[in-house]
Amino acid sequence: MNEQMNQVLRTPSNYLQGINITLDLSNVLELSEDAKILIIVDTYTMKDYRQRIEKSLDTAQMFEFVVFEGLLTMERLEVIVKEHEELDYDMVLGFGGGTIMDVAKAVSTLLQTTVVLVPSIASTDGPCSRLSAIYHEDGGFSHYMVREQSPEYVIVDLYILSLAPVRTFIAGIGDALSTYVEANACYLSMSVNDAGGLDTFSSLMIARSCKEIIFEDAVDAVKSLQEKMITPSFKRMIEANIYLSGIGFESGGLSIAHALHNGLTKLRSERRFMHGEVIAYTTLVQLATENSHEFTQYRDLCLQLGLPTKLADFGLTLDEKVKTIIEQTCFFEGSSMYHVPYEISPEIVFQAMEFVEKRI
Numbered sequence: 328m329n330e331q332m333n334q335v336l337r338t339p340s341n342y343l344q345g346i347n348i349t350l351d352l353s354n355v356l357e358l359s360e361d362a363k364i365l366i367i368v369d370t371y372t373m374k375d376y377r378q379r380i381e382k383s384l385d386t387a388q389m390f391e392f393v394v395f396e397g398l399l400t401m402e403r404l405e406v407i408v409k410e411h412e413e414l415d416y417d418m419v420l421g422f423g424g425g426t427i428m429d430v431a432k433a434v435s436t437l438l439q440t441t442v443v444l445v446p447s448i449a450s451t452d453g454p455c456s457r458l459s460a461i462y463h464e465d466g467g468f469s470h471y472m473v474r475e476q477s478p479e480y481v482i483v484d485l486y487i488l489s490l491a492p493v494r495t496f497i498a499g500i501g502d503a504l505s506t507y508v509e510a511n512a513c514y515l516s517m518s519v520n521d522a523g524g525l526d527t528f529s530s531l532m533i534a535r536s537c538k539e540i541i542f543e544d545a546v547d548a549v550k551s552l553q554e555k556m557i558t559p560s561f562k563r564m565i566e567a568n569i570y571l572s573g574i575g576f577e578s579g580g581l582s583i584a585h586a587l588h589n590g591l592t593k594l595r596s597e598r599r600f601m602h603g604e605v606i607a608y609t610t611l612v613q614l615a616t617e618n619s620h621e622f623t624q625y626r627d628l629c630l631q632l633g634l635p636t637k638l639a640d641f642g643l644t645l646d647e648k649v650k651t652i653i654e655q656t657c658f659f660e661g662s663s664m665y666h667v668p669y670e671i672s673p674e675i676v677f678q679a680m681e682f683v684e685k686r687i
């Protein structure tokens with residue numbers, strides 16, 4: 328019975344945030360002279376920040392870059408590990424978007440090193456969690472790989488994030504928007520969270536702070552980013568996107584919004600959408616399944632931020648194919664779809680999607 332489980336809250340060992348904090352990584356990480364570091368970057372961070380990272384880690388004995396772009400699959404993960412297992416690295420440092428955070432966590436698990444995560448966009452709440460989302464070659468979600476320990480270091484450079492594309496920041500707000508909705512559903516249904524136990528009251532409060540900051544600060548924070556200004560609202564929103572949402576989802580738990588997102592990865596659309604953009608929509612669907620009086624408030628904020636609010640915004644139609652995907656991929660033993668304090672079924676989710684689709 329879940330009632331006898333422990334309550335578990337997990338956090339990264341160190342969360343450091345500052346303007347240009349990445350100029351001083353050797354000191355911030357207290358690097359020893361014999362440190363060997365594997366640095367995982369995406370094409371963007373490699374192009375714009377390679378020199379900064381090289382200079383900042385110059386006290387290390389050696390470091391090597393791996394450039395990763397595209398989806399994290401088990402096959403690609405095994406290739407990276409095979410190519411680097413001989414060198415006895417102490418640390419894997421991931422510097423990039425949400426995918427790079429997941430690659431770095433997974434590689435560090437398999438190479439048994441510490442992990443340092445430096446998000447170059449505040450687009451997901453991945454940096455503070457132990458999870459890595461693994462995909463199939465065709466883009467469909469496969470499973471979560473879970474690191475034993477939370478990340479040792481999360482380093483947040485406000486200067487770098489103040490130059491990031493506005494769309495990525497808004498996607499991060501979309502991801503964070505789901506956190507309280509899902510954590511609250513887990514708390515009320517005594518569901519197992521992603522930290523491996525029952526929710527603490529603290530994690531629920533962290534998720535609630537995340538929600539409060541979004542509704543107070545998101546609009547102003549986006550304006551700040553458009554003007555490349557590091558304002559108090561921007562700083563609070565960065566913490567909400569990365570830290571509060573990260574702890575809030577892992578130790579608060581996932582529910583319908585992420586289960587439905589994972590199922591919808593089986594659908595192909597013309598344009599590529601970011602994780603958080605899909606989550607904004609699936610959060611609205613979760614709110615609709617519970618007939619929440621807050622549905623309109625959430626939907627209006629999404630509209631104000633330019634986040635998708637219906638399937639049509641992804642160029643997709645709510646048809647039988649979608650229904651089949653929900654039936655076949657979202658409802659399985661252990662799915663977070665069941666993490667709600669009320670009855671749930673493919674029909675109820677589909678009806679909620681119809682409701683969301685018809686809202687003007």
Ligand SMILES: NC(=O)c1ccc[n+]([C@@H]2O[C@H](COP(=O)([O-])OP(=O)(O)OC[C@H]3O[C@@H](n4cnc5c(N)ncnc54)[C@H](O)[C@@H]3O)[C@@H](O)[C@H]2O)c1
Pocket residue numbers: 369370371372397423424425426427429447448450451452453454456457458459460487490491492498502601602603
């Ligand atoms: N493990 C977790 O806890 C967790 C949580 C949320 C999301 N995720 C995963 O994260 C992934 C999505 O991450 P994402 O939405 O960040 O997309 P992404 O990482 O796939 O893509 C981000 C893109 O932005 C580019 N980029 C990076 N920094 C940039 C910058 N400063 N300026 C301009 N471009 C930049 C990159 O080159 C990349 O092409 C998904 O796989 C999702 O499952 C994992």
Ligand SMILES: [Zn+2]
Pocket residue numbers: 451452502585602606
């Ligand atoms: Zn998410």
